[in-house]
Amino acid sequence: MKDLLHPISLVVATLGFLCLLRDVPARRRDPASTALAAVFLLSGLSFLFSITPMWNYLDRVLGTVNLSVPLAQGCVVALLACQQVVLTYWGSSPDVARRRSRRWLGAGFAVIAGLLVLFALLTPSAPRPIDFTLYYAHDGWYAAYLTLYVTAYTIGELFLARACWRLARRSTRGSVRVGLRIVALGATVTLGYSAVRIGNVIAGAFDTSLADWEGFAWTCGDVGAMLTLIGWLVPTISDQAQSVQYRIKQYRCYYGLRPLWLAFYSEAPEIELPIDRVDRAQRRRFRRISIRLYRRAVEIRDGRFVIRRYLDAAVREASEAHHRARGLHGQDLSAAVTADQILAGIAARAEGTRPEPDQLTEFADSERQTSRPMDDIDALLDVARHLPRQPARAPHLERVSA
Structure with missing residues (x-):
């Protein structure tokens, strides 16, 4: 399931990043635009690192087994922090947004550092691009690793859904309201992934397995991520569509x-x-x-x-x-x-x-x-x-x- 959904999500993230990249030079002084472009870049990297061929390639090149796990999940934690930066700048004054953004980014880097330390304590094994979580479910260090990651992931998605619904009610722009509600819906769907991963930790403590729920977990994670990315793109696509229409009007006026x-x-x-x-x-x-x-x-x-x-x-x-x-x-x-x-x-x-x-x-x-x-x-x-x-x-x- 992962290798079926991740390439689709990777395409969505790549197209979104290229769409946003067009406006980055003109808005280089806008932290929200830069953070939003980073969201798409980090999302694309997280999907790329998790695809089996890239997973195996990184194992061979970097010489560390299963390094794709902290790389991909570190990107996810970073993009969760960047999403909060976007919402903070959209909904607060610049001074307040700067302070809150530093806190979110600092928390994200702290979680990534913790993930890297816990991953280094895992017992080396063969590459596990398909069943990594199930294989390590009974390892104490991995239980700590997964608990830290799922906690940060769940908190990030809950804050994202809540903030998007609140900001959507306050926004005067229709495209922003629609986009934020889609982001909130996507964040809610991803909680299904969180629930299964929390279940993995609990099942490991009781010597059982949630192997039958892996497909559900990846479906919730990828579908939720795609909805989130699409929601972030709605205002940008709306702005660019209006820009194209305005340019077409200018050409028609010029020749008229x-x-x-x-x-x-x-x-x-x-x-x-x-x-x-x-x-x-x-x-x-x-x-x-x-x-x-x-x-x-x-x-x-x-x-x-x-x-x-x-x-x-x-x-x-x-x-x-x-x-x-x-x-x-x-x-x-x-x-x-x-x-x-x-x-x-x-x-x-x-x-x-x-x-x-x-x-x-x-x-x-x-x-x-x-x-x-x-x-x-x-x-x-x-x-x-x-x-x-x-x-x-x-x-x-x-x-x-x-």
């Missing part, structure tokens, strides 16, 4: 603004911001879609400024009448009128004809409120949607200017 940008660039190419003098490192930054979108919006705003002196009130009035007749109103009306003003203003600048001072006007969408950066992009997109793919003068405006 192209007709509007081309309309200005065809008449006023000087709006294009030069980057030929920027060094290579900065030039790589300019290739990011967020910078490219911001740059395009700035260039369009510069283009609007260029033709602002060519906006004719008669053109605006005729455009408003035309689009009102089509049933447009509100922001749709102002965007359509602004698009007509842009085309007429570009044509007027190309011909060198400017309206009289008393005939000058503003863009129809000049009073639109844009409190956020993407609001400004949305306003420009509304105008771009009313432009033809190739810059051209609107037929009804030609009649007005004539």
Whole structure:
């Protein structure tokens, strides 16, 4: 059972670690993110050390029989401490979190040190990757070793389940609430593993065996661990999904603004911001879609400024009448009128004809409120949607200017 479930759990832990690793550089000053990445790394190592081929390989390379046991279980104790660090930083102030985190990490290292000492006192034997616990169940030192490990494991999982339920009730983010409840469920399931291991200690004292319960123990341990890892991943996956959606939106906005940008660039190419003098490192930054979108919006705003002196009130009035007749109103009306003003203003600048001072006007969408950066992009997109793919003068405006 162990060699069937551990590889699956190893894959889950590895994928989760790689998913979190993407955000670690950007959040290197966030102890919770670092501790959460450590949880997945340590979990993956614990499963890796326990798989029979790796167990036998470590025995040959390190020259110590069954060393995978303290290595794997030491990783488990460490990840239990790291999980508490994550919850402490999520639910407490930084100063309080730092103090509590030191206590949890200190307790974890103390337990690991105790496990290593007790393991060194065990009687050497042949490799036992499958039935290690059953084989050593009657050894007094192993009973002490298993008691220490199971006690730390059970306390860690109980604290984890309790803290996750409490923090989930306080969280305002839906993905965090769901993730923490899944973690709590996984921690509860792993208590089945604890129960069997406690039973191993008691059975050893009475010269009996719980061999028939080994499959149940590994199932509870692995299924609970997988649920815990999945629960920790839910907020991260939700954040990254939103980030991907936002980036896709940025790409769509960037290409959606192209007709509007081309309309200005065809008449006023000087709006294009030069980057030929920027060094290579900065030039790589300019290739990011967020910078490219911001740059395009700035260039369009510069283009609007260029033709602002060519906006004719008669053109605006005729455009408003035309689009009102089509049933447009509100922001749709102002965007359509602004698009007509842009085309007429570009044509007027190309011909060198400017309206009289008393005939000058503003863009129809000049009073639109844009409190956020993407609001400004949305306003420009509304105008771009009313432009033809190739810059051209609107037929009804030609009649007005004539």
